[in-house]
Amino acid sequence: MGDDGRHDDGDEHGFLSSYDPGVFAPAAVTVDVAALTIREGTPHVLLARRAAHPQRGSWALPGGFVRTRDSRIGPADPDLPDAALRVLTEKTPLPAEIHLEQLGTYGALDRDPRMRVISVAYMVFAPDLPDPGTGRDTTEAAWLPWTGPGTGGDGVAGTGGGRERLAFDHDRILDDAVERARAKLEYTSLATAFLPPTFTITALRGVYEAIWGRTLHAANFHRKILATPGFVEHTGDLADRGGSGGGRRARLYRGGGAALLHPPLLRGAQ
Amino acid sequence: MGDDGRHDDGDEHGFLSSYDPGVFAPAAVTVDVAALTIREGTPHVLLARRAAHPQRGSWALPGGFVRTRDSRIGPADPDLPDAALRVLTEKTPLPAEIHLEQLGTYGALDRDPRMRVISVAYMVFAPDLPDPGTGRDTTEAAWLPWTGPGTGGDGVAGTGGGRERLAFDHDRILDDAVERARAKLEYTSLATAFLPPTFTITALRGVYEAIWGRTLHAANFHRKILATPGFVEHTGDLADRGGSGGGRRARLYRGGGAALLHPPLLRGAQ
DNA sequence: AGAGAAAAACTCACTCTGAGAACAACAAGG
DNA sequence: CCTTGTTGTTCTCAGAGTGAGTTTTTCTCT
Incomplete structure (x- = not known):
């Protein structure tokens, strides 16, 4: 740090007690x-x-x-x-x-x-x-x-x-924030921060698709998420059905401990 | 932004002309x-x-x-x-x-x-x-x-x-800086910022090894750098010999246009 | 010319990836 | 009950990428 507004030499305590903060043209x-x-x-x-x-x-x-x-x-x-x-x-x-x-x-x-x-x-x-x-x-x-x-x-x-x-x-600022979010989804597990404590793989994929603005191959996404150690862990439960339209009930997961993903999920890929 | 220190309503110009910056307990x-x-x-x-x-x-x-x-x-x-x-x-x-x-x-x-x-x-x-x-x-x-x-x-x-x-x-702050540098070498071409305008692949590898604190496989590094589009481009020249010890003269490269690397160089790998 | 050294190219087994197909589990309707 | 449609999950396979080692090229020095 620079030192405008300082008094002259002496010990540090004496310096501080006579210090005038007004000199610094604060912002x-x-x-x-x-x-x-x-x-x-x-x-x-x-x-x-x-x-x-x-x-x-x-x-x-x-x-x-x-x-x-x-x-x-x-x-x-x-x-x-x-x-x-x-x-x-x-x-x-x-x-x-x-x-x-x-x-x-x-x-x-x-x-x-x-x-x-x-x-x-x-x-x-x-x-x-x-x-x-x-x-x-x-x-x-x-x-x-x-x-x-x-x-x-x-x-x-x-x-x-x-x-x-x-x-x-x-x-x-908002553009910078979204661009940062896009980048961080690639190599961290932050996508889970957009979801409730337990979620399905499809919901997680929805986060990536929303932030990246593109669709992802569901099967490959599924495989890759489960192959990345520490990203998600299975709760043992199934999601309860949402009403209309059939379909298998999805497994529920919660966020794993890992903060960084190895290997990362690359945006350029499908 | 919050609004302490404001005066009351009116047009924006009148507001600004009577504004007192001292109210904000600045830092x-x-x-x-x-x-x-x-x-x-x-x-x-x-x-x-x-x-x-x-x-x-x-x-x-x-x-x-x-x-x-x-x-x-x-x-x-x-x-x-x-x-x-x-x-x-x-x-x-x-x-x-x-x-x-x-x-x-x-x-x-x-x-x-x-x-x-x-x-x-x-x-x-x-x-x-x-x-x-x-x-x-x-x-x-x-x-x-x-x-x-x-x-x-x-x-x-x-x-x-x-x-x-x-x-x-x-x-x-310094620890945060080095950790940021380590991460950015993976997926950006910033390693070239540590080097003079033209450099050899071996010098580039030296940057990675210094920042990451580990040795890298020279042949694979060479292959991967040249396979990453836009990372470096050949100048057509060769480095001049450094004196002692024989060896082939290395090709000189300069930084390419790409800022982000696809695919990235992963730290966990060799 | 020959030895040693550094850069660059090559080889090969293994893994990962993209794309699609197949299978499993559910709801709704006849 | 059985069929149809829908969603989640697993499987398959060809192509690309990766780690590790070896070979070739090109230089300096003796």
């Missing part, structure tokens, strides 16, 4: 969360409509300022993941186990008109959750389908069928 | 750079010895505060990568093409005793560069060999042969 730090899930076979993202300036009325990723010290509003965030979970639970209740992962940090000088805002983006892989409530500073929140940059234009399909741009640089 | 934002290279077959990292409190005298990753506005010291950093390159060039001159990549952001409440410091870590893959000069606020800077967490203890082997802990949480 505001926020967390923004791209929470992804899969509904009806297509990727969805949790968005909130901004109730305040700037960009009032735009859809945006759930986010908020990192609390650097205790205040009237609440206690300081011990670490960045705590802040990410906090802003997310303001919108929707979360299950006990949730996959949270840092995506990246966005800090261009002009990305927020108020001042320099450094945003630490997180991504969440969640199973299908109920519709969210409206949190602080938002007029509306919803899981909206994501239509990727490949299909003619970025953005999120609005309820009316059109597309709207997200506030700030959140379109780019 | 300090720094960039720290883990610059990796390979010297004599082992990974090295660029470190600087701190000339100022806190942790004066400890080795640390090159870093500094992000400049959020113009000041006596210099202009504001337009974006975070600019800040990372700035703090790095204070220590060593860089070649024209350099691989810079964001690693992650570290923001635990107690990671710096002065105040809350959010550090955006970057990593650089560089070819073997000359010894660095001493920059601002450092008494010494050097490329030091990295001895990983697998070999009994983290840290960097000091010049005396012992190990020293790095300042702040830089040991953890």
Whole structure:
């Protein structure tokens, strides 16, 4: 680290007690969360409509300022993941186990008109959750389908069928999140994070098909999943029938211990 | 984003003109750079010895505060990568093409005793560069060999042969950087970033062996590199002889256009 | 010219993969 | 009860990829 704003020599304790934090021209730090899930076979993202300036009325990723010290509003965030979970639970209740992962940090000088805002983006892989409530500073929140940059234009399909741009640089953050998700499905077992605790191989394949946007050969997928040690383990139970249309009852599995897949599932392949 | 410190309704322009940035309890934002290279077959990292409190005298990753506005010291950093390159060039001159990549952001409440410091870590893959000069606020800077967490203890082997802990949480950042480098060699062509513009297949294999810490089967490596489309392309030249010991002159290659490798080179394999 | 050395090409058994077919287990209807 | 349609699971086989070793090519040095 560099050292502007330091006083002169001496021991470290004396240095710290006379230290003035104001010298550093500090920036505001926020967390923004791209929470992804899969509904009806297509990727969805949790968005909130901004109730305040700037960009009032735009859809945006759930986010908020990192609390650097205790205040009237609440206690300081011990670490960045705590802040990410906090802003997310303001919108929707979360299950006990949730996959949270840092995506990246966005800090261009002009990305927020108020001042320099450094945003630490997180991504969440969640199973299908109920519709969210409206949190602080938002007029509306919803899981909206994501239509990727490949299909003619970025953005999120609005309820009316059109597309709207997200506030700030959140379109780019969302694209980065989906691209990261696509890559991580190849060599990690994260696909199970989109599913309830027990699931069928077909449901797991549905996750890959939704995120990768292509169909996979069912039989080969089945073989490969079971051949990858530690990916899934059989619970001994069968899925109960879903009603219409016959078909054999599928076996139920839960996630195995392995985090990394050897060998990986390659996207380029069938 | 959340909205503390906002005034009441009205149009966006009026909102911005009366906005007070001081309300947000801001944090300090720094960039720290883990610059990796390979010297004599082992990974090295660029470190600087701190000339100022806190942790004066400890080795640390090159870093500094992000400049959020113009000041006596210099202009504001337009974006975070600019800040990372700035703090790095204070220590060593860089070649024209350099691989810079964001690693992650570290923001635990107690990671710096002065105040809350959010550090955006970057990593650089560089070819073997000359010894660095001493920059601002450092008494010494050097490329030091990295001895990983697998070999009994983290840290960097000091010049005396012992190990020293790095300042702040830089040991953890460095471990994360090396682990990221190991993973990215598998499925990207980043190994070429450690080499000069033209190189031999044997030199490329040396990068893999240094980062992965294991030997690879030379013949199979050769076959696989040439079978991966876009990884390398032949320049038509041969390497000139290095002096002692006979042997066939190796063909020279340069990096191909491909960023992602299909199929990848798997670490678990030989 | 000959010995030694490094790079590159070749060989072969084995495994993995893509594609399709076959088999198993279920629901609904006649 | 038996047939038909649907879904999940297993099997088959040809082609591609892989690990390990051997051979050939091309260089330096003596």
